Amino acid sequence: MERVVGTVARGLRCPIINKGDHIEKIVVESVLKAAEVEGFQINDKDIVSITESIVARAQGNYASIDQIAKDVKAKFGNDTVGVIFPILSRNRFATCLRGIAKGTKKIVLMLSYPSDEVGNHLVDIDSLDDKGVNPWTDVLTEEEFREHFGYNKHTFTGVDYISYYKSIIKEYGVECEVIFSNNPKTILDYTKSVLTCDIHSRFRTMKILTSNGAEKVYSLDDILSEPVDGSGYNEEYGLLGSNKSTEDSVKLFPRHCQPIVENIQNILKEKTGKTVEVMVYGDGAFKDPVGKIWELADPVVSPAYTSGLNGTPNEIKLKYLADNNFAHLRGEELKQAISEYIHNKDEDLVGAMESQGTTPRKLTDLIGSLSDLTSGSGDKGTPIVYIQGYFDNYTE
Numbered sequence: 506m507e508r509v510v511g512t513v514a515r516g517l518r519c520p521i522i523n524k525g526d527h528i529e530k531i532v533v534e535s536v537l538k539a540a541e542v543e544g545f546q547i548n549d550k551d552i553v554s555i556t557e558s559i560v561a562r563a564q565g566n567y568a569s570i571d572q573i574a575k576d577v578k579a580k581f582g583n584d585t586v587g588v589i590f591p592i593l594s595r596n597r598f599a600t601c602l603r604g605i606a607k608g609t610k611k612i613v614l615m616l617s618y619p620s621d622e623v624g625n626h627l628v629d630i631d632s633l634d635d636k637g638v639n640p641w642t643d644v645l646t647e648e649e650f651r652e653h654f655g656y657n658k659h660t661f662t663g664v665d666y667i668s669y670y671k672s673i674i675k676e677y678g679v680e681c682e683v684i685f686s687n688n689p690k691t692i693l694d695y696t697k698s699v700l701t702c703d704i705h706s707r708f709r710t711m712k713i714l715t716s717n718g719a720e721k722v723y724s725l726d727d728i729l730s731e732p733v734d735g736s737g738y739n740e741e742y743g744l745l746g747s748n749k750s751t752e753d754s755v756k757l758f759p760r761h762c763q764p765i766v767e768n769i770q771n772i773l774k775e776k777t778g779k780t781v782e783v784m785v786y787g788d789g790a791f792k793d794p795v796g797k798i799w800e801l802a803d804p805v806v807s808p809a810y811t812s813g814l815n816g817t818p819n820e821i822k823l824k825y826l827a828d829n830n831f832a833h834l835r836g837e838e839l840k841q842a843i844s845e846y847i848h849n850k851d852e853d854l855v856g857a858m859e860s861q862g863t864t865p866r867k868l869t870d871l872i873g874s875l876s877d878l879t880s881g882s883g884d885k886g887t888p889i890v891y892i893q894g895y896f897d898n899y900t901e
Contacts, residue, residue, distance in 0.1 A: 512894045514879045515539065516887025524565030528555075529768045531563075535889055537776065545893070547777045550813065552892040553769060554876035557787040557808065558748070559888045560759035566737035568729050569754045573604025573744070576733045577700070580723055581609065587692035589615040590710065591702035593625035593659065593666040597802050598702065600749045601725070602673050605700065611680040613695040614670060618645075618685045622703050624798040627666065627685075628654045644691050647671075647683040660796045689713045697721065700728075704745060704804055726804070729757065746787060746803040759785065762809030770811050784810035789877030790870045806873035814868050 519535040522528065532555055540547055577586075586609045591598045593616075606612060618640055619633055620626040633640055636653045645653070647667065658665050667683060674681040684691065689710045692699055697720040701710045707724045714722045726743040729736060737757045739746070746758030766783040773781045787803035807814075831842045876890040 508897075510894065511897055512892065514875055515543070515545075515891045515893075516879050516881075516885060517889040517891055518886050519559075519889055522559040522562045522888075524562065526563045528560055528563040529765060529772060532769050532889055533772045533776070536773065536781075536891060539891065547773070547779050547781065548893065549780050550896045551779070551781045552814070552872060552890075552895055553773070553781055553783045554872060554890040554892060555766075555769075555783070555785050556876070556880055556888040557746070557759050557762075557785050557803070558756065560762060560765060560785055561737075561756050564737070564759055564761075566739070566757045566759055567750055567754055568604075568733070568736040568738070568747075568757060570600065570604035570607055571753075572733045572736040573601065573728060573755075574606075574608035576728050577605050577608030580727070581698050581700070581721060583610050584698035584721065585609075585611040585613060585696040587613045587615060587696045587699040589689065589692050589699060589701050589703075590617050590622065590706075591670070592621040592623050592704070592802060593627070593664075594802065595662065595664065595669075596749045597747070599669070599673060600752065600755050601702075601728075601744050601747060602670060603677070603753070604755075605728075606674045606677045606679045609679055612674050612682075613692065614674065614681060614683045615692050616667070616670075616683065616685050617687050617703075618650075620797070622706060623800070623802055624792065624796070625659060625666075626657075626797065628657055640687050642688075643686075644688075645685040647685075650683075650685050661798075690717050693718055699723075700725070704802065742804050742808075758787070758803065759808065766809045766811050780813070782811045782813040784814055784869055784872065784876075786869075786873035786876045789874030790866075791874050791878075800874075800877070806867075807869040810869050814872065816868055817865050818868065818871070 517535050517539045519531055522531065532553065536553055588605060591602065616627065619628045619630045632654055638653060656665055671681050671683055690713060693714070697718065699714055699719050699722050701707055701714065701722065701724050703710055707726070711722050711724055726741070726745045728744045729738045730740050730743040732738045739758050739760045742758045744755070744757070747755040750756045762785045766785060769783045770781060773779065784807045786807050788801045788806065790801045790806050792799045830846065831839055834842055872892065872895065875892065879890045880887050
């Protein structure tokens, strides 16, 4: 019988993961049990997608604010530290800020505006036009910002992040000055010691700072890039990708994930005879149309994946073929013509009119977004996503 279903994504439940658990064994057992209970077959080119959170939990990759503070203190000493371009997030940055504050004497907190780099807004961009403020050239003090825009709460969280971040810093008896600028060089008028907290633009920010007289420049990926007093760590990303665990600790982005995905693939191959692709995913890479938030607060969507997930889609737009190449055909003739065209398509369709409107993004970014939306971030309890038919096309 002809198939009538394309891609299917299933969120799989598994036990609550704790430090020391054998993550590969748990993932494989969860997949096999789900296939047995739900009655689906495991096929070549299926995909197992595992949220980074359970990998980090199994690794016990946690750190306390005291351990963060010790690393910050070791890098900056008693300097006034410019903490610049943090994202506005209780989950992602607030606990990190506690550790940073605990390791310093004075902080100049420089916030980008009207929003952080992932779209959390301090103020509506239309308000800038109304007040005649140019965010690319104008530097504002906290007093000037309040005079222009007053007190604004985040669309979703209801938090005034200026007051919130300032209160965290002052909680540790640390002097705090807040300024607003989108130019990294601005902070150098206040201090030559800078911790840049942006995620995707951090390399550019650090280059600008070091080229313009900064004396000590670190990024969040330099903090806890190695263990401090037995802490967790991530040699590549440091604090980037971390999440709040408790008020006094964070869970770091998982490390050494490549052997994990390859082991899971090998075990599933041994047990089923099928080559299943495997990836670890964090945030999906999509933007909320209401809050204007770009979801990607992790440094990458996927820190590790098997080789079959390399590359980008190489797809043809069916409606383009139907409206242009085969506009004169209908019914079974149209179906056969399109199927034959897909069978004979070029291996590289970049620039081809037939592929316009398809999504030439990395496969892992697309699959990571699908996985993130399927598993959710709340109480669904499905940190493993099993995807079938993702690589199928109209002919299969």
